[in-house]
Every structure is written in C-alpha cells, then in structure tokens.
Amino acid sequence: MEHTRIKQLLLSEETGKEVIVKGWVRTFRNNQFIAINDGSTLHNIQAVVDFEHTDEAVLKRITTGAAIRVKGELVASLGKGQRVEIKVAEITILGDSDPEKYPLQPKKHSLEFLREIAHLRFRTGTFNAIFKVRNALAFAVNKFFNDRDFVYMHTPIITGSDAEGAGEMFRVTTLDLNNLPRTESGDIDFKEDFFGKSTNLTVSGQLEGELAAMAFGNIYTFGPTFRAENSNTTRHLAEFWMIEPEMAFYDLEDNMDLAEELLKYVINYALKTCPDEIEFLRNRLLDEEKSKPQAERSELDLVEKLHFVIENRFERVSYTDAIEILKRSKPNQKKQFKYLIEAWGADLQSEHERFLVEKHFKKPVILTDYPREIKSFYMKQNEPDAQGRQTVRAMDILFPGIGEMVGGSQREENLEKLLTRMAEVGIPEEEMDWFLDTRRFGSAPHAGFGVGFERLVLFVTGMTNIRDVIPFPRTPKSAAF
Ligand code: 4AD
Ligand code: MG
Numbered sequence: 001m002e003h004t005r006i007k008q009l010l011l012s013e014e015t016g017k018e019v020i021v022k023g024w025v026r027t028f029r030n031n032q033f034i035a036i037n038d039g040s041t042l043h044n045i046q047a048v049v050d051f052e053h054t055d056e057a058v059l060k061r062i063t064t065g066a067a068i069r070v071k072g073e074l075v076a077s078l079g080k081g082q083r084v085e086i087k088v089a090e091i092t093i094l095g096d097s098d099p100e101k102y103p104l105q106p107k108k109h110s111l112e113f114l115r116e117i118a119h120l121r122f123r124t125g126t127f128n129a130i131f132k133v134r135n136a137l138a139f140a141v142n143k144f145f146n147d148r149d150f151v152y153m154h155t156p157i158i159t160g161s162d163a164e165g166a167g168e169m170f171r172v173t174t175l176d177l178n179n180l181p182r183t184e185s186g187d188i189d190f191k192e193d194f195f196g197k198s199t200n201l202t203v204s205g206q207l208e209g210e211l212a213a214m215a216f217g218n219i220y221t222f223g224p225t226f227r228a229e230n231s232n233t234t235r236h237l238a239e240f241w242m243i244e245p246e247m248a249f250y251d252l253e254d255n256m257d258l259a260e261e262l263l264k265y266v267i268n269y270a271l272k273t274c275p276d277e278i279e280f281l282r283n284r285l286l287d288e289e290k291s292k293p294q295a296e297r298s299e300l301d302l303v304e305k306l307h308f309v310i311e312n313r314f315e316r317v318s319y320t321d322a323i324e325i326l327k328r329s330k331p332n333q334k335k336q337f338k339y340l341i342e343a344w345g346a347d348l349q350s351e352h353e354r355f356l357v358e359k360h361f362k363k364p365v366i367l368t369d370y371p372r373e374i375k376s377f378y379m380k381q382n383e384p385d386a387q388g389r390q391t392v393r394a395m396d397i398l399f400p401g402i403g404e405m406v407g408g409s410q411r412e413e414n415l416e417k418l419l420t421r422m423a424e425v426g427i428p429e430e431e432m433d434w435f436l437d438t439r440r441f442g443s444a445p446h447a448g449f450g451v452g453f454e455r456l457v458l459f460v461t462g463m464t465n466i467r468d469v470i471p472f473p474r475t476p477k478s479a480a481f
Pocket of ligand 1: 163164203204205206227229235236237238240242244245404405406407408409448449450451452453454455
C-alpha cells in the first residue's frame with residue numbers, strides 16, 4: 001500500500017519525509033488549501049497546492065466531495081490547530097464530484113436534512129463521530145463478555161417463535177400473496193410455505209439463548225432484532241440490535257449487577273478510546289444548548305453526564321415503591337408531565353419513567369418486580385404479596401433522556417408454573433416443546449437481559465433521535481435503501 005492514513009500522519013513527528021494521502025476533499029480555499037479527510041479520523045489534513053505550477057483544469061476539479069491522491073512533503077504547519085500539513089508535489093483526481101449536484105456543501109447541515117440523504121451522511125464529521133463511537137461500543141460489548149468467559153452464540157434471525165409474546169412480528173414467507181393457500185377453516189396454510197410452517201423475523205434471541213445457557217452456563221447474543229410495532233418515536237426502530245446475555249445459576253440480583261457492570265464498562269471504554277469523537281459530540285451539543293433558554297439547558301455536559309453514570313450506583317427500586325413515589329408526586333406547573341398514575345398494575349408511561357429518572361432519583365434507575373400481567377410469560381413469579389398482588393422477577397433499567405435501556409428478568413424455571421402461565425396467555429405448548437425441554441431436563445435457576453444497542457449509542461453520543469445512531473434506519477413508512 002503506497003498511502004498513509006491521515007490519523008497516522010497527524011500523529012507523526014517526522015516532518016521532511018515524502019507522503020501519499022488518499023481521501024476526499026472537504027473544502028478547497030483560495031485555490032491553495034485543501035482540507036482532506038479519509039475517514040480514519042475526524043480531523044482533516046491540510047494540503048497546500050502550489051497553484052501557479054498546477055494545471056488549471058486540475059485545480060477546477062478539486063471540489064468538495066472529490067476523491068483525490070496527493071503526494072508531497074510532510075511539513076510543520078503554520079496554521080492554527082494543526083501541527084503538520086502536506087506541501088503538494090503531485091495531485092491526482094481519482095473521482096470527480098460535481099459541486100452543482102453534490103448535496104453536501106462545506107457548511108453545517110441540519111440532522112433532518114442529513115436524514116433525507118442518509119446514504120451520504122457518513123461523510124460528515126457528526127456521523128463519523130457517531131459511528132466510531134458505535135463501533136467502539138460494539139467492540140467493548142464483545143470484549144466485556146469475552147473477558148468473562150461468556151460464549152458468543154449466534155441465534156437465528158428467522159424463527160418460528162414469538163419470544164416476547166407481543167405479536168409484533170414480521171412474517172417471513174415465500175407464498176404468493178395474491179394466491180394464498182388456505183386450510184379448510186380458511187386460515188393461511190403455512191404448511192405450503194418454504195419451511196412448512198409459519199415463520200417470522202426474530203424479536204429476541206432470548207429463548208434460543210436460554211437453550212445454550214443450559215449447556216455453556218454463560219452466553220450472550222448480539223445481533224439484529226425486528227419489531228413490527230407501529231410506534232413512530234425517536235426511541236423505536238423496526239430493526240435494531242440487541243445485546244442479550246443469559247446466565248445459568250444467576251438470580252435477579254446477579255442479573256442487575258452484571259447489567260450495571262456491563263453498561264459502565266462499555267461507556268468507560270468509549271470515553272477512553274474515542275476522546276476526540278466524544279469531545280466533538282459534546283461541543284455539538286453545547287452549541288445546540290446555546291439556542292435554548294437558560295432554564296432548559298442541561299446541568300451536565302456530555303462528558304460529565306457519562307462520568308456521572310459510571311461513578312454512581314444505579315438506584316434499585318421495586319415497581320410497587322415506584323408507584324407510591326408517583327402517586328405522591330405532583331404534576332408540574334406547565335402540565336408538561338402528568339406524573340399521576342391511575343393504579344397499581346398499570347404499565348409506566350414514558351413520562352412516569354422520566355419523572356423517576358430525571359426528576360426524582362436523578363440517575364439511572366433499575367425498576368424490579370413488575371406486575372405479572374404486564375410482563376412476558378417466561379419471567380419468574382414471586383409469591384403473591386400481602387394484598388394478593390402477583391409480581392414477577394423482572395428488571396428494567398431506565399436512563400435519563402432515554403427511558404428504557406434494558407429489559408430483563410430471572411426466568412421461571414418451574415415447568416408447571418411456566419405451563420400454567422403459557423396456557424393463561426395462550427401460547428400453545430406443542431410449539432414450544434423445544435424450549436420446555438430446558439425445564440424438563442436439568443432445569444436450573446437462570447436469568448438474562450436485553451440491552452437496546454441503539455439506545456445505548458444514543459446515550460453515549462448525546463444524540464436525541466434513534467434514526468441518527470444506526471447506519472440504515474428502518475422505521476414505519478421508511479426503509480429507503
Ligand atoms: O424489553 P425487551 O422487549 O426485552 C426482550 O426482548 C427480552 N427478551 C430481553 C432479554 O431478557 N433477553 O427489549 C430489550 C431492550 C429494551 O429495553 C430496549 O432498550 C430495546 O431492547 N428495544 C428497542 N430498541 C429500539 N427499537 C425498538 N423497537 C425496541 N424495542 C425494544
Ligand atoms: Mg421491555
């Protein structure tokens with residue numbers, strides 16, 4: 001390879017040597033100064049052209065977005081904010097970019113605009129920073145589990161089960177939609193389909209993960225999951241990535257400890273390995289804050305916020321206690337939030353979660369022991385409380401500005417209890433035979449959780465719309481490419 005990456009060059013002390021750089025033009029000023037970026041770093045390297053001795057036709061082709069090769073001497077720079085630059089001896093245009101047509105101009109574009117041209121937004125500083133942080137977090141997740149002897153299990157994308165029992169699945173079919181085979185009772189006959197049964201894209205790798213945990217002890221999955229929930233919010237995607245560890249012989253306490261440790265570890269890893277990117281995102285946010293009234297500005301900047309989470313123990317509180325806190329709370333003056341919750345048993349709305357995390361505890365909160373009726377069938381049932389109310393050993397981790405980051409539980413290991421619950425919620429036993437074998441043969445206490453990876457990336461980058469932290473967002477009515 002003849003060229004050096006810009007990240008390396010900017011660290012280089014060896015001025016005076018000849019270097020070759022290949023990258024894309026960010027700006028070209030005064031027919032002289034090219035800012036070149038090759039994606040290896042947020043920073044550009046400046047290349048100085050001797051325009052008097054450069055062909056005019058070539059100078060015209062040095063436009064924003066063009067791919068170029070530059071050969072020259074690495075020299076100390078007199079410019080501000082850069083130690084070195086390249087004194088160009090030879091310049092080649094590798095790929096032109098028509099400035100009249102290229103949508104990215106050398107100026108600040110709004111995130112809304114960049115979402116419209118999501119296929120080009122990787123080329124901006126903001127998205128370079130976001131996806132570098134995403135990359136670091138993904139690596140940290142794998143490192144965290146690998147260092148602790150967890151086995152990375154690849155659970156299937158196409159499955160026959162609905163792990164969450166919420167019916168929010170995308171069907172997978174090869175059937176001719178205009179000519180569907182029907183059973184005698186008029187239902188679609190999936191026996192005619194590719195797999196001979198009805199299948200869907202996975203909503204969670206948990207159930208398959210449980211099978212593996214019952215053999216390896218500790219495993220995790222980290223892959224794409226799909227939900228056909230029609231919620232067009234800044235926190236929901238139809239395709240998102242989930243980190244799902246599953247551990248034999250863990251109870252709910254162990255589960256919470258592991259989740260808290262994982263989150264702190266990966267956030268710390270991003271801070272350590274992406275200081276430039278996080279600093280860039282921090283400044284971006286500070287700029288944005290300036291346009292807000294003083295009262296609405298956040299007390300902590302991005303870096304302070306990340307350190308705060310790493311350094312403080314998450315608050316652990318039961319659903320029942322949280323309801324009491326919510327009942328005692330007052331809706332705020334501006335009626336922005338109605339904190340009051342109707343009754344024990346209701347699911348928390350995002351305004352309730354925000355109140356608990358942002359106003360009451362002012363830190364991440366782990367809510368435990370939810371009412372059985374609002375949680376999934378596989379969660380371990382607690383003994384009914386003094387008032388006969390039935391809860392399960394669930395835990396949700398709520399984060400400031402994000403809401404639910406993690407959902408998990410200790411699992412019901414008792415076969416009879418699990419079968420009864422499945423019957424109550426209408427899950428056919430025969431379809432889950434494979435899963436039930438974990439409870440039939442050597443059943444053991446176990447627990448696990450799922451982290452929404454994009455929500456984690458949202459938190460660490462300080463971004464506010466989930467569409468901006470996944471390279472190719474899929475949301476209702478939009479999956480452009
Ligand atoms: O709470 P959920 O539905 O839990 C499960 O799927 C369990 N099977 C996990 C387990 O115990 N192994 O989803 C887990 C997390 C949520 O807390 C949230 O962060 C994220 O996944 N999530 C979504 N993220 C983006 N878009 C969506 N539509 C999401 N739905 C859930
Ligand atoms: Mg959940």
